[in-house]
Amino acid sequence: MHTAMQLKKELFVTEIDGKAAELLPDWGPLDRFGIIVHEPFGAIGASYLLQAAIAEWYAARPERLDRSDQIYPDFFLFHAGGPHGDHTYFDLFPPRKEVFVENTPMALLRAVNDRGITHLAVPDRPVERVQHEFKEPRQAYDRIRSAWAYSPSGRVENADVTISSKRRVAEANIKLTLNAAESYSERQQASAAVGEVPLPENELVRVPESREHEVSKEVRDRILEQRKTLDAGGVRTESYRRITVRDALGMLHHGPAPAFLESESWPSD
Template identity: 40%
Template sequence: MHVMALFKGSMFDAAVNGQPATLEDVFPGWHEHDRFGLVIDETFGGIGATHLLQLAMTAFYDIKPSRRTAVTVYPEIYAFHIGKGRGAHAHYDFWPARREVILKTNDHREVLDAINDRGITRLAVPDRPMRDVVHRPKEEDAAFDRIASAFVYSPSGRTADADLTISGNDKRTEFNPTQTLRPLAELSVNRVSSATGKPIKEADDAFLHWIREREHDLTEDDRPRARAMREVLKVNGLVTESYRRVSVVEALKRLASAGLTVTM
């Protein structure tokens, strides 16, 4: 729940087609019932969508400030791991663990079912080839009716033919990827939030158990590779990421290749 106190919109600079953009430009019509979904098909791949995810979390709290004070809830964000677990992303506040959905299949029908089940309204998918596929009856229509924004991202953090960039201008915007890529043995455990004085997930035995479980997703090379990929983006400790805004139709066609074509 550190995200609740950590981020402010002013920590990010966005641009659409090279022109300065607001949160409203990135997520038009964001409302208090929006839910952000991130499809992940590469180990630690979600790190490539760090700033888009963090901006969505900021919007979640900004649209209803009482969430930071009166009820202190976790943001409505969901990670969909395709084929298998792709490394714990729980440090981003995908918590409790049900917010990281481990789909032990790359069947596009199962993936869309899971997205629809969680009521996702803003969706980010990895930059994979488009495929024409057939979903279960009415599942595509349900997604078209509900999803208001769709994005293509790259696990590397830089997407080809991007029309949206999001930059961190405060080094705290790199806290989540740094924690995510830190081995369990190196994680320091605080018992309460310095901002709210309330217990935090990092001190929860269930959280530590989840992180340990997700360590089984990894090979020896996965963490160093992901760290190197993030480091190459940094300028003075800050990162600029790029994305493509796409139609929901295109997002679902690219979703259909998630887990099938992974560029290492």
């Protein structure tokens, strides 16, 4: 729950079409953010988008910041054909917030709809003609209000949205996620932000098993090093591209889309 105290809206600067703008002007207290991941720690490329949205989630209902009754954000990460690495340090907790899904358009959209996602980020890839289950696309069109394409590298082609920060704290959760053992200062600051957490007698704490084995140290180190390419003039910037929900549903999977299936006939009365 450290992000409640760590992430503030003023930590990030957003530009849309080259002009300063609100990232999520219509964000409400019941909105839910989802991000699809195709490769090891791919979501790091959209970490500023994710964290800026977390700040909006807490700002939308300030009582969530009450230290005596803090809760985790309603944010979900979907591992397409994963697992693709543990993202707990972004406060994607309890473990059900990271969803392991078969890498098919149908399975991924079903998972997104099940969690009631209202704002969705997907890895950039060509939009493909895909098949979904009956009425699942319509459910998504009715509910999802914003969608973005992102790149695991942090920079997407034909971007029209950028999020920047010059504060070290903007990178804290990234360092903790990729290399917690060598991020002593960040761990101490996260613990201080959480403070003393009361445990109600009717709630049980379970420490999840380590998932460090999912991604090698070499890959983690390479991603951390690549982050430096996002710097210019002491400011680190990620970029994204706004897309339609319809396009997003054709970008959920990675690799070739499955062949279309024949629909079954409705049972007769």
